[in-house]
Amino acid sequence: MKKLSIIIPIYNEEATIHLILDKIKNVSLPNNIEKEIIIIDDCSTDNSKTKIEVYIESNTELDIKFYQHNKNKGKGAAIHTGISKATGDFTIIQDADLEYNPEEYSILLQPVLDGFADVVYGSRFMGGNAHRVLFFWHTIGNRFLTFLSNMFSNLNLTDMETCYKLFNTKILQSLNLNERRFGFEPEVTIKVSRIKKIRMYEVGISYYGRTYEEGKKINWKDGVHAIYCIIKYGLFRL
Incomplete structure (x- = not known):
């Protein structure tokens, strides 16, 4: 029997953690x-x-x-812990904030189950699914970071910063990942792109984004650090 490991890094998500777990339970x-x-x-x-x-x-x-971490280490560090504990055939990252819909796991799994993909990214910028209309500059920032990442990785992704990344677990666990905060996204993308004969796919997903008042945590400083990580891991094999 195949198994999907669902990694949920959390920090102060008491308002939504039980809701996202209910959604996963019912999928x-x-x-x-x-x-x-x-x-x-x-x-x-x-x-x-x-x-x-x-x-x-x-x-x-x-x-x-x-x-539990005994001190706050960052989202990337929490994901690293989750990766080390995963025992499933496939692994997906799931935020606890309800911005992404677990009912769409099947969309990401299908290219893998059909024998075409090893890694599948869920793009918020393609497909006909629902997308909450929010921040203009966030969208521009995401597209710029994806463009910059594509330059160094030679990929043609539309959404490098997406939370929904599904991996063959063995491939994910083989990567030497260092970034402890939001730099996880560009680091894992660039490093997985360097694996010979890796098969990466992208599928359209929905997106129910939060405002800062509703608890969104990422900010412009994280965007600057992402640029640094893209250049760092793009130029050097660290």
């Missing part, structure tokens, strides 16, 4: 693929830990693994 995957849920709490200061523990106790039928 049916193709080919009877099993779900392994890996939650990494990056030293939250709210009630996230208690919410997760109560949820696990109430849903013992789910395969949920819960890990």
